[in-house]
Amino acid sequence: MNFYELAQPGVRGLTPYQPGKPIEELERELGLSNILKLASNENPLGPSPEGLAAAQAALAGVELYPDGSGFALKAALSAKLGVAAEQITLGNGSSEVLEFAARVFVAAEHEVVFSQHSFALYPIFTQIIGAKAVVTPAAQWGHDLDAMRRAITPRTRLIFIANPNNPTGTWVGGAALESFIRDLPPQVMVVVDEAYFEYASHAGMGAADYPNTLAWVNRYPNLIVARTFSKCYGLAGLRVGYAVSHPDVADLMNRLRPPFNVGSVALAAATAALGDEAHLQRTLSTNADGMRQLTAAFNERGLAYIPSVGNFICVDVDQPAGPLYDALLRKGVIVRPVANYGLPNHLRVTVGTAEQNAVFLRVLDEVLAA
Numbered sequence: 001m002n003f004y005e006l007a008q009p010g011v012r013g014l015t016p017y018q019p020g021k022p023i024e025e026l027e028r029e030l031g032l033s034n035i036l037k038l039a040s041n042e043n044p045l046g047p048s049p050e051g052l053a054a055a056q057a058a059l060a061g062v063e064l065y066p067d068g069s070g071f072a073l074k075a076a077l078s079a080k081l082g083v084a085a086e087q088i089t090l091g092n093g094s095s096e097v098l099e100f101a102a103r104v105f106v107a108a109e110h111e112v113v114f115s116q117h118s119f120a121l122y123p124i125f126t127q128i129i130g131a132k133a134v135v136t137p138a139a140q141w142g143h144d145l146d147a148m149r150r151a152i153t154p155r156t157r158l159i160f161i162a163n164p165n166n167p168t169g170t171w172v173g174g175a176a177l178e179s180f181i182r183d184l185p186p187q188v189m190v191v192v193d194e195a196y197f198e199y200a201s202h203a204g205m206g207a208a209d210y211p212n213t214l215a216w217v218n219r220y221p222n223l224i225v226a227r228t229f230s231k232c233y234g235l236a237g238l239r240v241g242y243a244v245s246h247p248d249v250a251d252l253m254n255r256l257r258p259p260f261n262v263g264s265v266a267l268a269a270a271t272a273a274l275g276d277e278a279h280l281q282r283t284l285s286t287n288a289d290g291m292r293q294l295t296a297a298f299n300e301r302g303l304a305y306i307p308s309v310g311n312f313i314c315v316d317v318d319q320p321a322g323p324l325y326d327a328l329l330r331k332g333v334i335v336r337p338v339a340n341y342g343l344p345n346h347l348r349v350t351v352g353t354a355e356q357n358a359v360f361l362r363v364l365d366e367v368l369a370a
């Protein structure tokens with residue numbers, strides 16, 4: 001039996017998403033300890049302590065199925081964000097809500113538009129459905145909204161915009177993004193993927209025109225905003241994200257949603273983390289400081305980089321980055337090669353603590369000098 005022939009063509013043709021290398025894997029391979037991972041945009045300060053405490057308490061009840069409606073987390077999100085609970089869809093990470101959006105609205109005969117150098121899951125979710133991916137050229141490494149608008153055809157059903165974009169860290173400003181959304185044909189849904197919303201909207205990052213798109217959801221019914229607890233809340237391992245949309249869109253996504261897609265420990269942790277303002281502020285200021293530290297160091301070394309408002313930055317190493325990535329690995333530092341995103345001379349590095357950034361820079365100097 002050739003199972004590859006049996007598989008539906010969209011799945012057969014998939015190239016699996018390449019995650020950042022896990023610390024344990026590098027430990028196994030090289031027998032190193034003390035590994036520094038700056039590869040997956042995780043929170044260098046760890047999880048929200050309030051989230052962690054709630055997770056530990058919730059462990060005592062894991063013989064029970066979780067609340068499939070996510071009532072408490074939706075209530076907390078609703079209060080914090082000023083949207084109705086009926087507008088929220090919870091996901092096993094926000095990646096899952098991105099997939100819900102695609103599966104609700106896109107069929108094999110449709111087209112999905114996203115940008116060059118944008119998030120690697122968009123082509124995967126498009127291809128699973130068997131739909132056509134329409135990739136628009138980037139401008140200055142970021143989204144070219146005019147090119148995206150021109151790419152819309154009668155077959156377009158969905159547009160993904162990562163704001164800020166991963167891996168480039170570029171962002172689109174509020175005025176341009178709102179006029180793009182306002183002009184969309186009514187049958188075209190747009191997902192604005194805001195996995196790094198809290199970082200980008202922090203004053204220390206200097207993106208004064210970064211928008212609060214939640215304020216637009218009631219105005220533009222084809223807008224879906226996706227956010228996550230994986231990044232600034234430090235809960236990537238627990239898998240919680242959410243979408244905010246028109247209530248009918250949320251209802252459709254909830255029909256598709258597996259009933260217990262977010263576990264009880266994750267629900268409890270996310271609900272508590274949402275109220276942990278101290279951890280969030282520490283995280284945001286650590287990131288703004290770390291971003292300044294890294295960009296100053298790149299400037300000193302004459303290394304170009306793509307200005308970023310996320311918790312990561314792509315540095316141009318001015319040579320094929322693969323061998324440098326390997327050399328960094330051998331010295332116990334995991335960053336992210338981004339050749340698969342069309343950026344063969346860049347490395348993406350997650351902003352760490354001041355000490356972690358200093359270790360990364362020291363090891364980078366060593367491998368660049370070798």
Ligand SMILES: *Cc1c(COP(=O)(O)O)cnc(C)c1O
Binds near residue numbers: 195239
């Ligand atoms: C990290 C990330 C996500 C979501 O991650 P989850 O852990 O699934 O919430 C979504 N979009 C982008 C652009 C990301 O970088």
